[in-house]
Amino acid sequence: MARSSDDWNLEREEIRTRLDLNEARTKKTKELLAAIASKLGVRSDDDHGDEGSEIGYRECIREKGQNRWRKLEIPIFSGEDAFGWTRKLDRYFSLQVVQEEEKMQAILLALEGRALSWFQWWERCNPNPSWDAFKVAVIRRFQPSMIQNPFELLLSLKQVGTVEEYVEEFEKYVGALREIDQEFAKGIFLNGLKEEIQVEVRLFELKSLTDVIQKALMIEQKNIILNKKGSTDYSRPTSFTRNNSFSKVVTVDSKHTADKKVDRPASGSVVNSSGSVNMNERNRSRGGEFKHLTGEEMREKREKGLCFRCDEPYSREHRCKNKQFKMLIVEEEDSSEEEDKEDLVSKQFNALHLSLCSMAGLTSSKSWKISGELYGKSMIILIDCGASHNFISQEIVSQLQLRVEPTLTYSVEVGDGHKVRCQGKCKKLKLAIQELEVEQDFYLFSLKGPDTNKERPMLPKELLGVLQEFEGVFQDPQGLPPKRKHDHAIHLKENAEVPNLRPYKCPHYKKSEIEKLVGDMLQAGVIRPSISPYSSPVILVKKKDGGWRFCVDYRALNKITIPNKFPIPIIEELLDELHGASLFSKLDLMAGYHQIRMKEEDVEKTAFRTHEGLYEFLVMPFGLSNAPSTFQALMNEVLKPFLRKFALVFFDVILVYNPDLSSHVSHLKQILELLAQHSLKANKKKCSFGQLSLEYLGHIISGEGVSADKSKVAAMQNWPIPTDIKGLRGFLGLTGYYRRFVRDYGKLAKPLTDLLKKDNFHWSEEAVSAFQSLKSAMIDLPMLAVLDFEKVFIIENDASSKGLGGVLMQEGRPLAYWSKGLSLQA
Numbered sequence: 001m002a003r004s005s006d007d008w009n010l011e012r013e014e015i016r017t018r019l020d021l022n023e024a025r026t027k028k029t030k031e032l033l034a035a036i037a038s039k040l041g042v043r044s045d046d047d048h049g050d051e052g053s054e055i056g057y058r059e060c061i062r063e064k065g066q067n068r069w070r071k072l073e074i075p076i077f078s079g080e081d082a083f084g085w086t087r088k089l090d091r092y093f094s095l096q097v098v099q100e101e102e103k104m105q106a107i108l109l110a111l112e113g114r115a116l117s118w119f120q121w122w123e124r125c126n127p128n129p130s131w132d133a134f135k136v137a138v139i140r141r142f143q144p145s146m147i148q149n150p151f152e153l154l155l156s157l158k159q160v161g162t163v164e165e166y167v168e169e170f171e172k173y174v175g176a177l178r179e180i181d182q183e184f185a186k187g188i189f190l191n192g193l194k195e196e197i198q199v200e201v202r203l204f205e206l207k208s209l210t211d212v213i214q215k216a217l218m219i220e221q222k223n224i225i226l227n228k229k230g231s232t233d234y235s236r237p238t239s240f241t242r243n244n245s246f247s248k249v250v251t252v253d254s255k256h257t258a259d260k261k262v263d264r265p266a267s268g269s270v271v272n273s274s275g276s277v278n279m280n281e282r283n284r285s286r287g288g289e290f291k292h293l294t295g296e297e298m299r300e301k302r303e304k305g306l307c308f309r310c311d312e313p314y315s316r317e318h319r320c321k322n323k324q325f326k327m328l329i330v331e332e333e334d335s336s337e338e339e340d341k342e343d344l345v346s347k348q349f350n351a352l353h354l355s356l357c358s359m360a361g362l363t364s365s366k367s368w369k370i371s372g373e374l375y376g377k378s379m380i381i382l383i384d385c386g387a388s389h390n391f392i393s394q395e396i397v398s399q400l401q402l403r404v405e406p407t408l409t410y411s412v413e414v415g416d417g418h419k420v421r422c423q424g425k426c427k428k429l430k431l432a433i434q435e436l437e438v439e440q441d442f443y444l445f446s447l448k449g450p451d452t453n454k455e456r457p458m459l460p461k462e463l464l465g466v467l468q469e470f471e472g473v474f475q476d477p478q479g480l481p482p483k484r485k486h487d488h489a490i491h492l493k494e495n496a497e498v499p500n501l502r503p504y505k506c507p508h509y510k511k512s513e514i515e516k517l518v519g520d521m522l523q524a525g526v527i528r529p530s531i532s533p534y535s536s537p538v539i540l541v542k543k544k545d546g547g548w549r550f551c552v553d554y555r556a557l558n559k560i561t562i563p564n565k566f567p568i569p570i571i572e573e574l575l576d577e578l579h580g581a582s583l584f585s586k587l588d589l590m591a592g593y594h595q596i597r598m599k600e601e602d603v604e605k606t607a608f609r610t611h612e613g614l615y616e617f618l619v620m621p622f623g624l625s626n627a628p629s630t631f632q633a634l635m636n637e638v639l640k641p642f643l644r645k646f647a648l649v650f651f652d653v654i655l656v657y658n659p660d661l662s663s664h665v666s667h668l669k670q671i672l673e674l675l676a677q678h679s680l681k682a683n684k685k686k687c688s689f690g691q692l693s694l695e696y697l698g699h700i701i702s703g704e705g706v707s708a709d710k711s712k713v714a715a716m717q718n719w720p721i722p723t724d725i726k727g728l729r730g731f732l733g734l735t736g737y738y739r740r741f742v743r744d745y746g747k748l749a750k751p752l753t754d755l756l757k758k759d760n761f762h763w764s765e766e767a768v769s770a771f772q773s774l775k776s777a778m779i780d781l782p783m784l785a786v787l788d789f790e791k792v793f794i795i796e797n798d799a800s801s802k803g804l805g806g807v808l809m810q811e812g813r814p815l816a817y818w819s820k821g822l823s824l825q826a
Contacts, residue, residue: 015105072096074106078113082142084172086135093131103131115142155800158192158744163220166192167213185209191796195782196223199812302703372433375400376710381433392426392442402426404444462665463690470672474684480525480618481595482679486634488620488627490602496560500535503609504553510540514610517550522615526594530616532604551623552608558625566629571697572740572816574648574655575706579786581657582703583664584694587671588686592652593627595680596620596634638678639671647671655696664690698737705813707783708738716778721771725761728752735774740816741781747803748774750821785813 072095075088089110093103111119118141126133154173159166170189174180186209190198193216200219206212305313309320372381377400397404404424424444431438467474506514521527536557541549589595597619598606606617606624620627628651635649646667648655656671658664668689675682688694693702700707716735722728732752739745751770755761787793788810797806805819 015109019106074110076110076112077115077138078111079115079142081172082139084175086139087175100131104129104134107134118142154188155798156802157188159194159197163193163197163213163216167217182209186212188798189213191798195814202812370433372431374429374431376714379431381431390440390442392429392444394444397424397426397444402429407443459690460661460665462661463668466665466669466672467689469669470676473672473675473680473682474687475681477590477595477679477681481597483597484634484678486630486637487597487599488602488624488630489599490557490605490624490626491562492605493560493562498533499556499560500533501537501553501556501609502535503611504537504539506540506611510548511611513540513548514538514550515612517548518610518612518615521550526619527615527617530604530607530614532607532614532616534605534607535609535614536607538608538610552606552621554621554623554625557605561625564626564629566633568628568632569648569650571650574650574697575699575701576787577644577648578657578701578706579788580659581786582692583658583661584688584691584696584701585656585664585668586688586691586694586696587654587656587675587682589652589654590681590683592631593622594619596630638674638680642667642670642674650697653697661690705783705785708741708778708781712738713778713781717775719775721763721768723763725756728755728761731771732756735778738778738781740818741784742777742819743807743817744803744805744819745774745777745817746819746821747805748777748821750803750823753821754823782814785810785815787815 072092074092075085077085089107092098093106098106107119108116115138119138122137122141123129126137129137154170157166157169157173170192174185186206189209189212190201193201197216197219201212201215204215206215301307301311307313307320312320370381370383372379374396377396379396392402396402403426405427407425426442426444428439429442431440518527534557537553539551539553541551543549598617603616603618606621607614608616620630631651632649635651635654636643639647639649639654643649646656646658646663648657654671656664656668658667693700695709698709698712700709712734716731719731719734720727722731732749735742735745735749739749742748748770751766752774755763755767787808791810793815794809795806796809797804799805801822803819803821805817807817808815
């Protein structure tokens, strides 16, 4: 039967009356026990006076097993921290010697707000409950996470916000444990800290958990102060002067600056007008030059722990005084500009001007250039103080697929008096220059800027000499490649039915494109007309630049092909070979598969059918199941003397790595000699030479370590919510490629991998949470160190019912993370 509010109020008054009676009894008992203690000689009035009376009274109370010597207010609960409140009540009941049958009556006085409302309902559903049953119920209702094993929660705890917030959560869980070893608790706390704080704390030999917590708080506060100081340094408007014929002072408003770090992969060219760049005054004395260190100098500074630029001791918090801009000297092979005599300046525009600096400056070693980034791609920026606007080359617009807003046709007057006709504008492009970020509009202009993949004066003359000596390796192949023992063979299963498929239906415009592509391949000599009994259909795939890629659907042929078991390199193992290297060159072979011939007896099996005829490949086509194995086998044999010494190869990409310039030049020459001997051609536009860091197989490698490619990270961040298994597999495939960079990847991805099971794709709230958590984990991936087998390895691991995890480290830096999600067993 439900009780009214008047009944509740009456009951509360009765309880208060009973507690007052208990307090009166307590007072009388106290006086009696004090008298007994006096007769027993427990106190001495001469020695202690009133204090002695109190001490004697307490001792007597303890002998009697009572603790009612102090009046305490009952803790109030309104719905916050249920677990902590029940712990307080346990202590309160113990001190006040509240009997078990009285505890539930006293509870009503300790509840208010939503907690009281819940209790009134809960008591009606659970008549005559015990105190222990109530504790479980109130925690389950208001703090369900604490129903789990507190030790399990403690192991899975990781710092997400500040150290103070992490300490608060840690103390909540560790306090729930009855017993825990102090060393073990210290280790759990350390393992949950953010990596940058954890590494620093481990440098100190701290004995207690309290010391570790204090040190972590101090380190975080120090980092906050340094970050604020660093951002202040980069936000001051400064100036920069140059000592040449185009000398002018360039300044920038502080609103163009941003406290943001950038990385530097590939390249291109941008011309920037005055007033859009911030330079530090200390660069004046340096004349805008950047000293390139030799490999020996870099190794010596690294051993001494010095900064490469300012020679001060290096640490994670080090802010280099000289880290402002790197001056890049770029040379163009041909800077001739076709003159346009038309003058079609629109009334919409003011006069647009480019000085001679923009024209001659691209090939002049004295021009003022800096490095920067545009949407993750490295750019070479020419500062033209005589330009009226910002300009960007059409080549970069095409490479990055930038959006061009149409404009009326305008003419740009260049420094020699000629006018060049242009059209289009890219609005609000975000250009990152070292620590700065500038958002500006850029007009299109046909700049014949430096081809970033050709030789540049920034390369040492020794490297330039090698590239000139082996210029033939970078020329287009003429005719068919030579016959080799690794020519591609197609071995079919016994009694297999010959695939003979009709061509796919396609629209008229695709037929015209197929005819064009087939004509090009006939002229190049890579295919010929066929009378083969085999036939596979053709499909066209759209490329990023809007063109079409010619593909043959060999799935039917692949089903009856005996697999080639030649081992394909594991990318992680290739990266492990780079210890000690600080200089890199990458060679990308030109149309790699087409540099291997088909065995004459297997040419007919490559036949494909279009709407106009049947053709067959004389070279190895794309799409055959054993083509990767054939190509890898050829490259391994060609480069076998140098593999894992100073060269790595993954299909058509060759990496040359060395600790210094002299050995790098020598070894690059040996690699190019081998390519020339085996008639293998490299695509110079995709090659990189003598780089301190470069992109390799989806990673950015340097002497400092290995990091994830920023463009791939951006692709993960922009991935839409999957609507089917295919979309989910694509997302997990991309993120899984970088799982060694992510702590607890297996645990984070477990809800998503479960959806890949048969008939189990149901996009739930748990899946949405896991999807967003995985995206968040990919935002700031750490740089992994390259392992050194001469140093000590350290493995840290943990485990819980949710999963297993570990990290392999050397000298406090992670080499790789490993994790695996676990399923709860029924």
